[in-house]
Amino acid sequence: MDATQALAHPSAPVQRLLEIAKTWLDKPQHSGSPTRTICRTARQPNPDEIDALVEAHRSGLTVYQIAQQFGMHRSAVGRHLAARDVHTRQLVLSPTEIHEAAELYRSGQRLKDLAEHYGIGVTTINRILISAGVNMRPPGRRVGPGSTTLINCPPN
Known part of the structure; x- marks a missing residue:
């Protein structure tokens, strides 16, 4: 099919597009005065x-x-x-609290209990202890008070 035939017998979508295009010329190119964009360059502090x-x-x-x-x-x-090497992130725990949390974890406290005590998430306390060089226990649940036997629990 050549271009002449295509325009001589346009399909329904093409006819609709041609009808819409006719109205484009009836509308003004822009309304009112042109809009000015104000651009300003950020001033660099001394x-x-x-x-x-x-x-x-x-x-x-x-x-x-x-x-x-x-x-x-x-x-x-x-x-x-x-x-200027100024760190803007606030520490979640102070160095003293990190040391205390590490000692509590080494003495058998659970991550969940430590997170609750410090008002932070379990993932956060885990990340803090790892970055402080604490050897993490394998996941699991203790069988009794002071027991070192672990039972693997399915993930929640």
Whole structure:
């Protein structure tokens, strides 16, 4: 089928498209005045301002609070702090609590109990203990108080 035949006998979908296309020319190309887009380039803070960001973070302000105070985006504040080797993530547990949790785990406490005690998830306490160099026990359930025999439990 050549192009002449295709246009001479268009299918139903093509006819509908041609009908819609006729209305396109009836509509104005744009309505009203053209919309202007205002673009602005982020101003780079000078070294003194970055020092002020670092001091604000050390004084206890969060990245969000610093961003609001200095009129910057939070990700920009984070980048400037990271460039100065300032860590913005808060520790889940303090070094003292990590040491305490490790000792409790070594003495036989379950991950579930430790997680509940510190108000964090089981996966989080597990990750913290592993990163602290604690040898983890195999998964299972103890058979009695103080028993070292484990029963493998099916995963939940």
